[in-house]
Amino acid sequence: MSFFALGVNHQTASVELRERVAFNPERLNQLLSQQSHHHELHDMVVVSTCNRTEIYAMADHADILLNWLAESNQIEVKQLSNHVYCYENTEAVSHLMRVSSGLDSLMLGEPQILGQVKTALSCAKDVGVVSQQLNQIFEYAFYAAKRVRSETAVGSHAVSMGYAVAQLALQVFSEASTLTVMVVAAGEMNSLVAKHLAEMGVAKILICNRGRERAEKLAQEIAHRVSVEIIPFDQLAQNLHRADVISSCTGSLHQVIAFSDVKAALKKRRYEQMLMVDLAVPRDIDSKIESLDGVYLYGVDDLQSVIDENLAQRRQAAVEAEVMVNQLVSKLVIQQKVDAAADLICHYREQAEMLEQQELKHALESLKSDADPEQVLQAFAHRLTQKLLHPTSILLRQAAQHEDPSHMEWLRESLPEILENRRKSKLDQENGK
Structure with missing residues (x-):
């Protein structure tokens, strides 16, 4: 019996195919419960995220895993086989370690995948389809991921806009716990900004969005970490003075934050410094605001240059991480x-x-x-x-x-x-x- 890793990811399959083979937790638990009585495949862990669906299992041959993945999602085996990758024993262990460490992620070094793999193992253990041998392999992979994180710089630098804004805020303001943040628009980009800043422990987040529904959805997602207030979009200018950090990404064809409004806000703030980040194209914030004393204004190009440099540093660190993974596999x-x-x-x-x-x-x-x-x-x-x-x-x-x-x-x-x-x-x- 061998240890196999079989699956699809962002490198081998389209979004459409990844959606077809993805599992939600409820269906996956039901399927794994059924496998506990299967005589050929009853020792397995399934990792399913937006960028990958993978089966890690002890089995006699890989076809058992491929057939299960196809049948579980009502896909022809032939159609799926053109997009899957499969590793056995040493190569499978190496792949699991690389995945857990963020070395195989779409965003190199992203930290969320380790938690997702741990959750996958926990779910499989709850339904009784994880042997001691399989559990030991996963625990060793978690140990490897921890070593990679602590001993290399593969996850140390901001490589997403949302995280870059949060890091920038900490550079301008040394203490996060006193900050009030305003996100202008509650789309995907600003949602990430809000979530990162909430995790860093800011005092309050103001959400200013044209529609109430999306603002409320973001508020619900971060309310367990930070105080949240929703502001009507037509009251944006009147509330600018309350924010230490403003991140704007509306997608509007016209500027939504004017020079005169920020000048008035500074006066109300007694000229305490403000960080303003314009993530929109076309720009949301009047570029002349940069001339105001006490205002730090950053645009997409400014952040992108930082991200490109950080990504290059991550890639360099990834070489060291790959060597470490190979040593730990051995x-x-x-x-x-x-x-x-x-x-x-x-x-x-x-x-x-x-x-x-x-x-x-x-x-x-x-x-x-x-x-x-x-x-x-x-x-x-x-x-x-x-x-x-x-x-x-x-x-x-x-x-x-x-x-x-x-x-x-x-x-x-x-x-x-x-x-x-x-x-x-x-x-x-x-x-x-």
Whole structure:
């Protein structure tokens, strides 16, 4: 049985296909519950996000995973097979680590994916389709992701507009907890700005949007983190003075924040500094505002140059992260081999103990019949040694006959070293060390 990773992502499949194979949590839980009784595929985790749907599973062959993904979404296997990727064992472990670390994301180094993978594992464990072996692989991948995050700079620099605005606010104002933020328009871009700033612990967010419904939706999404107030769009100018940070992205064909309105707002604020970010094209904010003392005005081009530089730094850090992932994969593979050998070693020791008891019983019976104790002990040692050495002798002969001479070379080099270490250890014990 092997460890497989099979799926589609933003690099191999269109948005339309990704939508067809995506799972919502309720349906996924139902499907995984059914798999707990499946005789071929009952040890699996499914990661489903807007950019990827992946199955990680212990299985005899990959076709089982492909068939399940196709049947679960009523897609022809042939249609799906042109877009899936599949990795096995070492490559599958490496892929899981890269995904968890954000190295395989559309936005290099994005942090959300780790939480999504952890949630996927938790859901699968809740319905009982995760073995100890599969769980250990995932836990090691989380450890790898933590190492990548803490020891490289792959996630350290802002590479999205929303995050860049939030970082800029912290540079202009050293203390986030006292800030009032205004987002002018509650579209996708400003929603990200609001969410990032809410996570950073600002005091209040004012949402100014033309339509009430979208403003209320954004307010509900961030209200658990920050105080929120919705402002009618026709009252924008009257409320500018309340905001330390203003992010505008309306999509309007005309400017919505005028020079005179900001000048009046500054006066009401007693000229306390303001950060204004214009994410709109065409621009929302009058460019002459930049000439006002106490106002920092940034546009899309200003932020994009910062993002491009940061993305280049992330890519450089990703090279270091890839090396780290490869090293951690190698360590896991070695540990898995050691764990696999543990069962064989345990079995061999049980056999040796059984032989010991057999020969001991035979020796004790001989002593009861008044046999010479010295001869009994010699016979006991000889018979036990012969039986213990028999399997090893067979393996040595087979290694000598094997087409690949490296087996015999390894034994030739390793056995004398092991025996010498045992001899030294015995001498140390005899000398009281």
